[in-house]
Amino acid sequence: MTNEEWAIICSEVVDLMNDYVRPLVVPLSQETEQGVRLIGTGTFVQRESGGAIVTCEHVARNAPLNFSPYGHEMVYSYTGAWQSFVEPIDVSWTTGALAKPVRAVPPHQVALQHQLSRYEELLFFYGYSGENSHYGFDVHETNGSGYLTQQKQDAKPDPSVIELLWPNGRHDWSKRTTAEARRQMKLDNPAGFSGSLVWNTRFLETGGDLSRWTPEQAVVTALLKRFVREDDALLALPIEGFRSVGGLE
Template sequence: MNPQQWKTICDRVADDMLAHTRPFVTPLGTEDDRNVGLVGTGSYVARENRRFLLTCEHVARVQPMHYRLYGNDDVFEHQGPWIMERHPVDAAFAPISDPAWAACSHQAQSVPYERFAQLHAPIERAEILFFRGFSGENSRYAFGVHQTNGSGYATQEKDNTGDAQIFELFWEPKKTRFTSQTTPEATAEMKFEDAGGFSGSMVWNTRYLEVTRQGGQWTPEDAVVTGLLRRWDTATKTLLAWPVEHLRAWLEAKGA
């Protein structure tokens, strides 16, 4: 395929994944007597009969922690405990009770744990990866309302990087472009110079190349969780993610 055909494919995959993942994700913020601000990104996950909110430890350690349920502007403070572990794990989760989930009318959904891949193993480095999160530069507090605008990105794993504990995603703001379905209003307002706030986002292997090269018709339902986004490395222009096999092992050991 030529570059324009690949651009069209990435455009479509990004828009489809953005719509698909929107109900799973929440901004995580905090508030005290002096400040209101975004801390990071969280995702709702369902395993067996339990539901939990997943993010990074360096996000969850900021208290009090507030979250939202997609489709409703109400903000809730998480009252229960967090299970967390510092770097090199840098992961955290908090059980979300049924009463908390039913506290308002919403369209939020939880990612079934079955959609977590067993391994971070894209068919090739050209495979399209995706994450959705909330950056601090697109968050503001005004007139008593904390506004956070989420954004989704289709990217790829960087060649010859990472190790058994980490993989790296391209993050080059000057090369970022908007998809065809991005509204003029969003285009005018959205910034993408600072990745701070994306910590805690789930990274998805869209499996687009894997599915289509086997003759299948790709949909976002084919995508699987392949990692947890943990840190922005400005020196290498990459976002660092923890492979899903380690995330799974930690969650299961902690009884998520």
């Protein structure tokens, strides 16, 4: 397979994953007297107790947080309690009822553990970066963005963290990325993606055939936590590090 053929495949995979994951993800913002600012990213998941938003603890500690489900003009404020676990876990879940019923990640799409069939497997995350987020009249005006990435092969073995590649300017656009988005989007600072779920697309695992693979075969495998600039790496918590404490069993 040539590099050009591989790029075409990756473009199709990321566009399909964008369509599938986008409705599950929300920007989490904080409103103060000075205005509204993006704090991080959250994802709707199905827990034993019902639907919830999952994000990082260092995001949730800024509560109360506002969110607006994809396709809804209304902005909701979550003022309820969070179930939180500080570092080294760094994960939080809403425990109160959400203001709006939403589509959520189903239990069967949550992996038991982070396990790739091969290092080259395509991983995906969708979220909201601060450098690409703008607010007008206290409303978030910027769409989220999805990325395909892979696990760093030269990362030091550590069962408590996964290192993912960050393009840092060395990226390819998907076919559906508009010319306007290519002009306006910045890719220098991933701050704001904290709390995004990482998906194992299982594209290579299932045969690497676009005619047979669908996003429904993907599973959640980790949670993005922070960015290490000197390594151009995104650090993520493996699913086994928070699956049980989050009531996803």
